[in-house]
Amino acid sequence: xxxxxxxxxxxxxxxxxxxxxxxxxxxxxxxxxxxxxxxxxxxxxxxxxxxxxxxxxxxxxxxxxxxxxxxxxxxxxxxxxxxx
Amino acid sequence: xxxxxxxxxxxxxxxxxxxxxxxxxxxxxxxxxxxxxxxxxxxxxxxxxxxxxxxxxxxxxxxxxxxxxxxxxxxxxxxxxxxxxxxxxxxxxxxxxxxxxxxxxxxxxxxxxxxxxxxxxxxxxxxxxxxxxxxxxxxxxxxxxxxxxxxxxxxxxxxxxxxxxxxxxxxxxxxxxxxxxxxxxxxxxxxxxxxxxxxxxxxxxxxxxxxxxxxxxxxxxxxxxxxxxxxxxxxxxxxxxxxxxxxxxxxxxxxxxxxxxxxxxxxxxxxxxxxxxxxxxxxxxx
Numbered sequence: 001x002x003x004x005x006x007x008x009x010x011x012x013x014x015x016x017x018x019x020x021x022x023x024x025x026x027x028x029x030x031x032x033x034x035x036x037x038x039x040x041x042x043x044x045x046x047x048x049x050x051x052x053x054x055x056x057x058x059x060x061x062x063x064x065x066x067x068x069x070x071x072x073x074x075x076x077x078x079x080x081x082x083x084x
Numbered sequence: 085x086x087x088x089x090x091x092x093x094x095x096x097x098x099x100x101x102x103x104x105x106x107x108x109x110x111x112x113x114x115x116x117x118x119x120x121x122x123x124x125x126x127x128x129x130x131x132x133x134x135x136x137x138x139x140x141x142x143x144x145x146x147x148x149x150x151x152x153x154x155x156x157x158x159x160x161x162x163x164x165x166x167x168x169x170x171x172x173x174x175x176x177x178x179x180x181x182x183x184x185x186x187x188x189x190x191x192x193x194x195x196x197x198x199x200x201x202x203x204x205x206x207x208x209x210x211x212x213x214x215x216x217x218x219x220x221x222x223x224x225x226x227x228x229x230x231x232x233x234x235x236x237x238x239x240x241x242x243x244x245x246x247x248x249x250x251x252x253x254x255x256x257x258x259x260x261x262x263x264x265x266x267x268x269x270x271x272x273x274x275x276x277x278x279x280x281x282x283x284x285x286x287x288x289x290x291x292x293x294x295x296x297x298x299x300x301x302x303x304x305x306x307x308x309x310x311x312x313x314x315x316x317x318x319x320x321x322x323x324x325x326x327x328x329x330x331x332x333x334x335x336x337x338x339x340x341x342x343x344x345x346x347x348x349x350x351x352x353x354x355x356x357x358x359x360x361x362x363x364x365x366x367x368x369x370x
Contacts (some may be wrong), residue, residue, distance in 0.1 A: 012129050014302050015122040015309075031286050045140070045277065046285040047294050070294060072136050074277070081133055084298040 005039030011080040027054040044073040088344040095337040102330035112320035159238035165200025167217040172318035226304040244314035252314040
């Protein structure tokens with residue numbers, strides 16, 4: 001992982017914005033198992049399983065409980081569509 | 085003329101109604117502001133979701149609708165009403181609009197909201213499904229409704245539209261068309277995502293399915309939210325009218341109370357004067 005790089009993250013539900021800003025990592029669970037997204041991650045599109053999503057920023061760790069979700073990673077930009 | 089203590093008691097009751105309608109009025113105002121904020125957040129959500137959906141280049145016209153040109157099958161009317169009364173005449177207008185277009189042979193009715201279900205039952209109209217209005221500040225679970233409309237080729241949604249605090253209309257939309265219309269507001273997407281450079285888990289097809297469900301849910305949540313806003317505005321108007329009427333009644337009762345009180349004082353004074361006169365006469369005789 002390149003220490004200078006960070007992710008740009010948006011985590012949203014239809015009627016709520018959970019988080020928008022930079023982050024060091026995003027962790028979630030999909031059909032394959034637990035996965036982490038770090039800066040430099042390959043472009044990635046996945047359905048998220050119910051559980052908790054963890055967003056680690058420089059100052060804090062944000063946990064979001066999800067019932068349904070989709071994650072889309074492209075060029076270190078992470079979009080999380082949650083709880084729809 | 086009624087006795088002052090009876091009038092006073094009734095005045096107190098009317099004043100309680102006046103206070104209650106005032107509380108409902110301010111609750112409706114707060115709710116309207118809250119829903120407006122939510123609508124703004126939701127527009128951004130849909131715009132981002134649609135941009136990703138269109139980037140994976142599946143054909144929404146064949147996938148979202150899942151329709152065939154089979155007109156022999158029944159269509160569905162989804163009626164979104166309020167959960168309870170006290171929302172003015174808006175649900176009545178909604179049900180009248182539904183019944184105007186309703187053909188029992190060609191249409192099944194799915195009702196959301198107890199008030200609408202009640203109004204339909206009163207008119208002897210049967211419905212195939214009933215759901216309570218999903219209640220949440222942050223999450224509207226429309227999955228049972230989505231499941232109930234799956235067998236239908238055509239889904240028409242009847243809901244209440246908020247125009248302004250004073251004006252609410254009854255609106256009808258084709259659910260699928262509304263998704264397409266929402267997508268027209270979003271920017272064109274030139275960032276195509278293909279399986280060559282992107283990892284799809286579990287697969288592109290399954291992800292597209294989930295995104296479509298999300299968009300259908302979203303379209304439903306939007307109309308439920310919009311209906312809620314219209315109901316709140318209608319409730320605000322009904323409460324404002326009731327409060328005004330209660331205030332007028334309180335003023336009338338106060339006037340009647342003072343008249344009755346004065347009349348009672350006059351009567352007591354007359355009785356005192358009469359008894360004084362009698363006493364004076366009997367003293368003079370003696």
